[in-house]
Structures are given as C-alpha cells and as structure tokens.
Amino acid sequence: MRIFNRLSKNKSNEESLEPNPQLEVGNKATKRLIYAFMTICALVILLPLVWLFFSSMKTQADLTVNTWGPPKEWVFSNYAKAWKGSKIDTYMLNSIYVTFLTIIITIVTTTPISFVLARYNFKAKKIIYYTIIAGMMIPIHSAIIPLYMMVGKWEMYNNLSVLGLIYGAFRISISIFILESFMSSIPKELEECAFIDGCSVWKLFMKIIVPLSKDGIVTIAVLSVLACWNELLVSMLMLNKPELKTLPIGLIGFITEFNSEYTQLAAGIMMAIIPSILFYIFAQENIEKGMIAGAVKG
Amino acid sequence: MNITKKNIWVILAFLVPGSLIYIYLVLYPIGQSVVLSTFKWDTLASSRFVGLDNYRSVFASQLFWKSMGNSLVFMVSTTLLQVIFGFTLGYMVYLQMRGYRFYKVVFFVPTVLPSVAVGFIWNYIYSPGMGLLKPFMAAIGQAENYIPPLSSPALALIAVIIAQTWNSCGVQVILFNSGFMNMPHEVIESATIDGASGIKMIYHMVIPLSWDIIKMVIILQTVGALRSFDLVYVMTGGGPNHSTELLPLHLFVNSFQNFNIGYGNVIAIIIFVMAMLLTMGMKKIMYKESIY
Numbered sequence: 001m002r003i004f005n006r007l008s009k010n011k012s013n014e015e016s017l018e019p020n021p022q023l024e025v026g027n028k029a030t031k032r033l034i035y036a037f038m039t040i041c042a043l044v045i046l047l048p049l050v051w052l053f054f055s056s057m058k059t060q061a062d063l064t065v066n067t068w069g070p071p072k073e074w075v076f077s078n079y080a081k082a083w084k085g086s087k088i089d090t091y092m093l094n095s096i097y098v099t100f101l102t103i104i105i106t107i108v109t110t111t112p113i114s115f116v117l118a119r120y121n122f123k124a125k126k127i128i129y130y131t132i133i134a135g136m137m138i139p140i141h142s143a144i145i146p147l148y149m150m151v152g153k154w155e156m157y158n159n160l161s162v163l164g165l166i167y168g169a170f171r172i173s174i175s176i177f178i179l180e181s182f183m184s185s186i187p188k189e190l191e192e193c194a195f196i197d198g199c200s201v202w203k204l205f206m207k208i209i210v211p212l213s214k215d216g217i218v219t220i221a222v223l224s225v226l227a228c229w230n231e232l233l234v235s236m237l238m239l240n241k242p243e244l245k246t247l248p249i250g251l252i253g254f255i256t257e258f259n260s261e262y263t264q265l266a267a268g269i270m271m272a273i274i275p276s277i278l279f280y281i282f283a284q285e286n287i288e289k290g291m292i293a294g295a296v297k298g
Numbered sequence: 299m300n301i302t303k304k305n306i307w308v309i310l311a312f313l314v315p316g317s318l319i320y321i322y323l324v325l326y327p328i329g330q331s332v333v334l335s336t337f338k339w340d341t342l343a344s345s346r347f348v349g350l351d352n353y354r355s356v357f358a359s360q361l362f363w364k365s366m367g368n369s370l371v372f373m374v375s376t377t378l379l380q381v382i383f384g385f386t387l388g389y390m391v392y393l394q395m396r397g398y399r400f401y402k403v404v405f406f407v408p409t410v411l412p413s414v415a416v417g418f419i420w421n422y423i424y425s426p427g428m429g430l431l432k433p434f435m436a437a438i439g440q441a442e443n444y445i446p447p448l449s450s451p452a453l454a455l456i457a458v459i460i461a462q463t464w465n466s467c468g469v470q471v472i473l474f475n476s477g478f479m480n481m482p483h484e485v486i487e488s489a490t491i492d493g494a495s496g497i498k499m500i501y502h503m504v505i506p507l508s509w510d511i512i513k514m515v516i517i518l519q520t521v522g523a524l525r526s527f528d529l530v531y532v533m534t535g536g537g538p539n540h541s542t543e544l545l546p547l548h549l550f551v552n553s554f555q556n557f558n559i560g561y562g563n564v565i566a567i568i569i570f571v572m573a574m575l576l577t578m579g580m581k582k583i584m585y586k587e588s589i590y
C-alpha cells in the first residue's frame with residue numbers, strides 16, 4: 001500500500017490550480033446545474049449552523065416571532081449565562097485531558113508495533129498483523145458490557161485516565177493499519193546504512209523511523225482526536241460525577257437543564273462546537289488524509 | 299531484515315506493551331461477552347449459567363426483531379443516500395470548477411461536529427415550537443401536512459436517517475473524490491478524445507475505474523451504520539414506541555437500564571457477527587478486479 005505517495009500525488013494535482021483539462025465541463029447549462037446542486041447542498045449544511053448562531057444571539061422574545069432571520073438586536077448575554085449556568089469549561093478540560101491521554105497511549109503503543117511489522121520478517125508476523133487489523137471491524141458495542149463490568153471490578157468508574165486507556169486501546173487497530181503502511185514506504189536504504197554504522201535497533205527507531213514517520217503519526221493523532229472528542233457511549237457508562245463529565249455527556253445534561261431557554265441552549269451548543277470547527281480549520285488536510293488512509297487499502 | 303538472535307528481545311519489547319493492552323481491553327472483552335451471554339443475573343451480584351436461554355429469549359422477543367428491522371432499514375437507507383450524494387458531490391468537486399475547494403471544505407464540516415450537538419440541532423429543526431421545518435413547509439404551501447416528525451412512529455426513523463446523512467455524508471465526498479483523483483489520467487483523456495462525456499463517461503469509465511473505492515465506501519458505510527448509537531440516543535432515545543430503536547440502543551436499554559446483562563450480551567454478539575459477515579460477504583459479492 002502506497003497510499004501516502006498517491007496522496008501526495010493528489011496534492012500536487014490539486015495544487016496546480018488548473019482544472020483537469022480533459023474533463024472540463026464545456027456545456028454552460030450543465031455547469032450551471034452542477035453549481036446549483038452544489039450550492040443547495042452547501043446551504044443545507046450551512047443554514048442550520050448559521051441559524052443556530054443567530055438563535056444564540058437573539059432574545060427569547062425575538063426568537064419566538066422571528067425564527068428565520070438575523071437577530072433584531074444582537075445580545076451576547078446568552079453566552080455569559082450559558083457559561084455561568086453550566087460547567088462547560090470543566091467538560092472541555094476533561095475532554096482535552098482524555099483526548100491528550102488517548103493520543104499519547106495510541107502513539108506510544110502503535111509506533112513500535114508498526115515499526116516491527118513494517119520492517120522485520122518473522123513467522124508470526126502475518127497472524128499478529130491480521131489479528132490487530134481485524135479489530136477495525138469490531139464495533140465497540142460488542143465489548144462494552146464486559147468492559148463496563150471489568151472497570152467496575154477495578155472500582156475505577158469516574159476515572160478519566162481509565163477512559164483514555166480504553167479509547168487508546170480501541171484506536172490501536174486503525175492506527176497500526178495506517179502507520180504500518182506508512183512505515184513500509186520509507187526507503188530501506190537509510191536504515192541499512194545506519195546498521196552498517198553500528199546503530200542499535202532502539203536508536204534506529206528513535207532517530208530514523210520516528211522522525212521520518214512524523215506525517216503518519218500526526219495523521220493517527222488527528223483521527224484519535226476526532227474519535228474521542230465526540231465519543232458518547234463509553235464515557236456515559238464510565239463517568240457519572242458532574243465534575244468529571246466529558247463534553248458530549250456534559251452537553252446532554254446541559255440540554256436537559258436549559259430545555260426551555262432556547263437562546264441560551266443555542267449559545268451553549270455554539271460554544272461546544274467552536275473547538276471542533278477550529279480544529280477542522282487547522283487540521284483540515286490531515287483529517288482528510290487520515291480518513292482516506294484509514295479507509296483505503298491499496 | 300530478518301530477526302536475528304541478537305535483537306529478538308528488542309523486537310519483543312517493541313511488540314508486547316501495545317499487544318497486551320489490545321488483548322486485554324479489546325479481544326478479551328469480546329470473548330468475555332460470549333461467556334456472559336450464557337449467564338443470567340438474578341440480582342446484580344449473583345448470576346447463574348443458563349446455557350442458551352438468553353438466545354432463546356432474544357429470538358423470541360418482538361422488540362428485538364423490531365430493532366433488527368429498524369437497523370436494517372437505517373443501514374440500507376443511510377448507505378444508499380450517502381453513496382448517491384457522496385458520489386455525485388465527490389464527482390462534482392473532482393471536476394474542479396472554479397470555487398470547488400470552498401464546496402469541498404463545506405461538505406465536510408458536519409462530520410467533525412459532536413453528534414450530541416448535531417442531534418440537538420436537528421431536534422430543534424424538527425420541533426413544532428421554533429423549528430425550521432414548520433415554517434419551511436408553510437412556505438411551500440404544505441402547512442396543514444406538518445406533523446412533528448420525531449413524535450410520529452411512522453416518520454421518526456426517516457427523520458433520524460436524514461440527520462445521520464447530513465452528519466456523515468462529508469466523509470463519503472472526500473473518499474469518492476480521492477478515488478476519482480487516482481483514476482489514471484491517460485485513460486480518461488483518451489476516453490474524452492473518443493467522445494465519451496457526461497453520463498456515458500461516468501457509467502463506462504468512472505464507475506469501473508474507481509470500483510475499489512465504491513466498494514470500500516459501501517462496506518464502511520454499512521458496517522458503520524450498524525454501530526450508530528449517538529444520534530438516535532440524543533434525538534429520540536429509541537421512541538416513539540421503539541420505532542427508532544436500533545440494535546446498539548436495544549443493547550444499551552436492556553443491559554444498562556433494565557440490567558438484563560445476559561440478554562444484552564447476546565445482542566452484542568449478534569452485532570459482532572453481523573459486522574463480520576457483512577464485511578466479508580460484501581467483499582465477496584462485490585469482488586471484481588478494477589481495471590487498474
């Protein structure tokens with residue numbers, strides 16, 4: 001699998017601003033039709049978000065009569081009230097902590113395995129690889145009841161680190177799938193030279209393989225962020241103390257609590273989605289790369 | 299490189315930590331759920347072996363078959379919708395007309411949002427009080443036909459399917475687009491010279507040339523739909539009258555609200571087996587070497 005080479009090819013292709021010359025849409029009517037369709041789809045996506053934003057800036061009275069339009073007067077107090085009336089800051093910090101821990105666990109456990117699988121030949125290699133990759137198909141629901149009971153036996157409910165460990169474990173399959181193929185595409189000559197120079201395996205790994213796999217590591221980290229930032233089921237089962245809730249479950253409580261005050265509710269939801277949108281803006285290319293690498297086996 | 303005696307210990311040290319976590323927290327619980335599915339919990343603390351009793355009660359349960367049906371409808375319709383929209387939009391973006399990057403970025407936005415927020419937004423849209431749907435239907439002259447979709451057993455599942463498609467179609471756009479970008483340029487070019495265009499081009503060139511990615515998207519989407527939990531949980535909680543209860547939610551309700559843990563584990567195994575069978579089965583059915 002040389003997906004990353006292909007990806008970089010895509011990139012250069014995209015970056016040359018010229019369109020695919022062979023596929024230029026000549027017909028003006030067709031062109032208009034395509035634009036119309038894409039614009040409608042884009043509006044269907046953006047309008048609810050714009051509308052949520054507008055709602056968060058309205059007074060309750062304004063919202064009741066003026067459902068669609070922009071606010072008659074822009075009020076920011078909804079944000080202040082939602083921020084004060086909830087623990088959104090705590091939820092976010094908890095989510096950040098769990099996400100951070102997940103990333104570290106994922107990277108620390110999967111880089112060495114991927115390295116060995118990509119670079120060494122040994123008897124059990126295929127079995128190990130496929131056992132790990134098979135995990136990509138396992139829905140977490142199939143393991144959730146025993147996991148829940150196991151954590152109960154340890155008396156470790158309401159422990160953010162345990163949650164991070166579970167998330168990390170469930171990221172192992174896809175991360176190795178991506179990293180192994182990435183590492184396989186690093187030219188072997190480099191490390192042969194290193195070996196001749198008397199470099200140890202550990203040094204080779206730390207000094208050559210890890211730096212050269214930086215892009216792959218970033219990709220698996222980015223995908224892990226998306227997965228555990230939005231995760232609902234496991235965190236719901238593992239955490240019930242209000243001060244330990246992650247953002248998704250905190251948000252559910254928030255929605256129930258502010259149920260009648262739509263404007264403040266909208267402000268709270270806005271605050272909850274802003275980090276995701278910022279993350280998307282910053283990591284857009286890596287997210288796309290990761291999605292493609294995780295899906296395609298070439 | 300081959301493993302020499304000298305570095306076999308290093309290799310083991312590289313493999314062991316991650317493997318242990320994987321075995322203990324992923325593989326072991328799966329095996330454990332098979333064991334637990336043969337036990338019955340009389341109280342939370344005491345359980346006894348009951349053999350296949352739990353399986354019998356699952357297969358005899360009407361609610362199980364209902365949620366199985368819901369899951370299948372959900373799976374087929376989200377896959378269809380997302381493949382159609384993903385393919386179309388992915389192809390339109392691939393044509394690289396002016397401004398295509400903007401569209402590509404916008405299409406992906408909902409995918410990164412927390413599903414709790416997405417569920418809320420759609421609940422809000424559908425709600426009779428301040429939602430968008432009611433005024434929208436009034437605007438197209440259908441005001442008298444408006445029923446709050448989430449409280450109607452006939453419409454609730456459709457409403458959730460639409461929300462789910464809105465939420466995750468962006469991934470398919472990206473995947474299809476990357477598949478199209480990898481089609482060999484020379485072939486497309488010579489097809490154009492031979493006069494292929496529009497629908498003909500898509501049917502005879504694009505679909506066969508990107509068959510691998512189409513296959514992949516369908517499999518991923520189907521198996522992914524089997525796991526859908528978040529949106530349904532947030533939007534309807536399975537109601538009204540279990541009309542949106544998908545298998546994962548059925549599992550959740552039975553094991554963590556009714557504490558019928560044996561029953562829940564049977565559902566867990568059914569989900570697992572379905573995921574495996576679907577992946578392998580579809581790979582086999584759609585097996586057709588792509589030209590490149």
